[in-house]
Amino acid sequence: MENSVLLPISAADIDAAALVIAPYAVRTPLLSSPALDALTGARVFVKPEMLQRTGSFKFRGAFNKLSSIPQSARSGGVVAFSSGNHAQGVAAAAQILGMQATIVMPSDAPVSKREKTKGYGAEVVLYDRDKEDREAIARAIAGPRGATLVPPYDDPFVMAGQGTVGREIAEDLAALGLAPDVVVAQASGGGLIAGIATAVKARFPQASIMCAEPEGFDDHAISLRAGKRQPHAAQGRTICDALMAAMPGELTFAVNERLLAQGVVASDAEVGEAVKFAFRELKLVAEPGGAVGLAALLSGRFEARGKIVVIVMSGGNVDADLYAKLIA
């Protein structure tokens, strides 16, 4: 890429992150599904990040970030704010590295995500998503302790860690002698898709990288069209609890506006159908926020027929009662 030196992360940063996380992260496979190929007329590969440690890709970025904290600063611990998957990623990474972790989570986050976060030994502080500012709370906690804040996406180490997803996709496709036409991954703050785009386009410059968002929560799609960061217009909720960031990150968007082809969206109903499809046909447990790209594919939200398409399923941390409703 021309001028890639100006972007917040490079493929070399992702190579470095891959080495850092290798001893602890699961190298997830690239799966194929004859049923999905038959249904879409595409050759589809699924990157199942629900199989990652902590049940989502977030462990990658969290572990890479925490590993970058100098020894002298580690005793202060880390503080993060997260609706759940980043929380678990940071908590698990801190546990491995022997650091104390405090996580600021919305009070309406799925119970399973809260419990798992505590299970990794982290302290959980709840806040009201509609009334309180999670960043301010996190900073107030971090300050006196000398703790390091671990941003969920707007950080080069976090982005490079998430980019290892794309690096593995590129590596596995190259081993099969294939080049991807389309790679789709969910965007909330945009760290995952920025990392993936950086890694995949370094090896396959012709690939179209698309971010997937819940309908209405499509701040990336809006921002990509506008050529600058814009908030989404949604007021309510989506079943995609992991994807409710109001606006693309600054660093992530610097990458994404250069490397992404477009944004795609899917409705909550389409996402629910995708979760059910993943249960019935793929036999993978997907959380709603991890299945928006699959939903967009299944709903014909982008042209896939005849193409080599990679769908990143980013997580599987879903409460049993919601899951039971979605697969019924």
Added chain:
Amino acid sequence: MENSVLLPISAADIDAAALVIAPYAVRTPLLSSPALDALTGARVFVKPEMLQRTGSFKFRGAFNKLSSIPQSARSGGVVAFSSGNHAQGVAAAAQILGMQATIVMPSDAPVSKREKTKGYGAEVVLYDRDKEDREAIARAIAGPRGATLVPPYDDPFVMAGQGTVGREIAEDLAALGLAPDVVVAQASGGGLIAGIATAVKARFPQASIMCAEPEGFDDHAISLRAGKRQPHAAQGRTICDALMAAMPGELTFAVNERLLAQGVVASDAEVGEAVKFAFRELKLVAEPGGAVGLAALLSGRFEARGKIVVIVMSGGNVDADLYAKLIA
């Protein structure tokens, strides 16, 4: 193995099967789970055959068997009897090879398995599991048509096809520089475990291969102890609908009595917990009959601590309502 030439299948048969099925079967990955390792104190690898075409390993044996039918006999089609996974495997293989398939299924088989079987273009004939003889029904259908009967396990081509599961396990572990201490897979008629034992022990003669059965339906465990084929004593049902064969197969037991270390069992309650664990921690959709080995591991039914253990999860075809109950 000394005298291995006398057994119904050899590692070379499995090598041949691997070539036959390669264009159509999914080469399933070998997964690791930090959560499972931490819980068991073992280094555990999961072979997730729910990710196989048709949602279970059965496609492998079915496709290998159907491919062995001479062209001159293919127009008569195939007939099989099965509680569900073999049904889907045969139906999908027949569809690919352009053959007609008729499947004799018990009337209490999971609805999802019946519907999927029809979805692959097969004719489904139902019978009463307690009152009718499925083999007799299948033969009565096959005779006049000149159809080929496709046995669920007691057939060298079927066994060799299932053995590709073990071949992939051995190949993937060898690539990691590891040798398995224990490999566990479910047994109903014993075709899967016979194939796995043949392939794994050809490469790793020291590995202990164990078959897993639902408590009470442990005809393999009983037969291995007795040194001859014995029926199990169960009168009722198990949630493991895929594992209700009354007695080991003749050909499969000829292999299994030579190559298996022992049988392990798990109760329906333990199997239910394993299905839930797979949902919560592995993010894999397991059917009860595919999770008995995992249940035995989680319940401490065999010594795993400090060992390299491979757990074959053989299928994921479970009705949504039962699944919702199990994960609740």
